[in-house]
Amino acid sequence: MIVGLGNDIVDISRVDERLEKRILTEEERKNKKGKITKEYIAGRFALKESYFKALYTGISANSFQDISFLNRSDGSVFLMHHKYRPSKNGVYNFVYASLSHDSFAYATVLLEKIEGKVFIGIGTNLGKREENIQKAIEKLSEISKIVSISNVIETEPYGKTDQPAFLNCVVEIDTDLSPNALLEELLRIEKEMGRIRIEKWGPRIIDLDILFYGNLVLENEKLTVPHYDFENRIFFVKPMLEIAPDFVHPISLKTMSEIFDELISKNSDNNTHQLNKW
Incomplete structure (x- = not known):
């Protein structure tokens, strides 16, 4: 519309x-x-x-x-x-x-305004990981309409490697919340689920990231969209490839398929395996 x-x-x-x-x-x-x-x-x-x-x-x-x-x-x-x-x-x-x-x-x-096309990355490496993801998706459904959910994959830690492996997935939602209002809701959900921010790239019970908000590009003190390091993170790219292979990165104009191929060509071992579909 x-x-x-x-x-x-x-x-x-x-x-x-x-x-x-x-x-x-x-x-x-x-x-x-x-x-x-x-x-x-x-x-x-x-x-x-x-x-x-x-x-x-x-x-x-x-x-x-x-x-x-x-x-x-x-x-x-x-x-x-x-x-x-x-x-x-x-x-x-x-x-x-x-x-x-x-x-x-x-x-x-x-x-x-196009239905859906807002993508949230979910990650967890503490506690009952699968339950954490399921609970996060349930809480997302309370503030938005769930359009699609990727399979859950297990990935090695990124940045800080001396910590447990992560479970990751991507959820596509439809929302009438503005980007910053959506961010506030995601931070609230993280807090309710027990997220404590101690160190960058450290272990966390839940992590919710706005990967894309349609084709919008935002840069301010609180929020950067698309996610600033999306194209280097297999745990974002692989789930996006599954649910939205033709979605186009608004800055590079590359599809998720193209980004995935480039990422794999740089690193043939993608260190992921699929667990299940919610």
């Missing part, structure tokens, strides 16, 4: 380069190869205005610093949220942006 659509046109010749500090984020400055030009500023202004229009809020309720429009390696544009705001029509989990130039910058942003 389309929840927002915005368009904007900017006359490049009329752009004041002094607006750079107001319009561009630090990420956009780093992303630009070479000199910051009027064309670049105009393009980002048009994209951000289009996004604000798609929210049906306008610029008055937003800041140019809340979002960055960045270029992938192939030149295509994607939106990075530093602060996520739902459209007046509700939450969205997919964003599509286009930008073209001649003497004007033309931008379009479309916001869409």
Whole structure:
């Protein structure tokens, strides 16, 4: 369901380069190869205005610093949220942006809510591991609709290796919670199940990670989506391959099948074995 659509046109010749500090984020400055030009500023202004229009809020309720429009390696544009705001029509989990130039910058942003496509990674290596996963899935079902569940796999520890093996799976959910609200719910579930955060990569009774929220890209002090190290973690990639092989990573634009093949080619021993299906 389309929840927002915005368009904007900017006359490049009329752009004041002094607006750079107001319009561009630090990420956009780093992303630009070479000199910051009027064309670049105009393009980002048009994209951000289009996004604000798609929210049906306008610029008055937003800041140019809340979002960055960045270029992938192939030149295509994607939106990075530093602060996520739902459209007046509700939450969205997919964003599509286009930008073209001649003497004007033309931008379009479309916001869409597609059922499911929010993927949660579950891991545990303490206590009754299978019961931990089952309980976590039950708690997820209380805050969202479960769309699909991967098989459970057993994997060797990642990062800190002197600890018990993990059980992992991925659950696809449908939710009306915003990304940050979903994170708060996952942290609550972890706490209720006895998670104590002592050391990075240490043992844990339960671990819940937002791997993907549709094709959204988020970067703020509390949340990074897609998961920052997804493509190197077989215990995320293998379950994703099972339930969503054609799902596309929103930054690299690689499918789960492609990511899995690349990961296996780097490490022929994937150190996993399948246990069961919930």
